[in-house]
Amino acid sequence: MTEIRYVQADDRAFWHSLDKHLPQSEFDEKVRSKRGYVLSENGKPVGLLRYNLFWDDTPFCTMLYVDPSCQGRGYGKALVEYWEADMKSLGYGMVMTSTQSDETAQHFYRKLGYKDGGGFAVDIKGYEQPLEIVFLKAL
Numbered sequence: 001m002t003e004i005r006y007v008q009a010d011d012r013a014f015w016h017s018l019d020k021h022l023p024q025s026e027f028d029e030k031v032r033s034k035r036g037y038v039l040s041e042n043g044k045p046v047g048l049l050r051y052n053l054f055w056d057d058t059p060f061c062t063m064l065y066v067d068p069s070c071q072g073r074g075y076g077k078a079l080v081e082y083w084e085a086d087m088k089s090l091g092y093g094m095v096m097t098s099t100q101s102d103e104t105a106q107h108f109y110r111k112l113g114y115k116d117g118g119g120f121a122v123d124i125k126g127y128e129q130p131l132e133i134v135f136l137k138a139l
Helices: 009-018 024-033 075-089 105-111
Strands: 002-006 036-041 044-054 058-066 094-100 115-122 129-138
Touching: 002 075, 009 024, 009 036, 009 044, 036 075, 044 075, 058 075, 075 094, 094 105, 105 129
Parallel strands: 058 094
Antiparallel strands: 002 036, 036 044, 044 058, 094 129, 115 129
């Protein structure tokens, strides 16, 4: 059975096993603000999604990750659709996300109806990365 729920404090070890980018203090904030979700299959957590508010008023998915051993089963799609429905129920009319141009996730988001909204390159020493593609979707 698949379950998606808000992240909780006792998800910390699982969360950090998949999400290596989120500082401890920000994990605590995700729990407090309910800006993260955990997907479980038969009681075992296998995926997560976290978001912030871009411009302080537009939900922006900052991380979607499914354990590699569980990829290809529709869990990523389920997490995104759950998040979108939650955001719509909270009164938001649009959501955003992004991915690097060298990542295959761009095709995933387009299949889910996201539109290219532009991009930016980071060439600051120590922070260099490929072009970041921003995606937008009306709810």
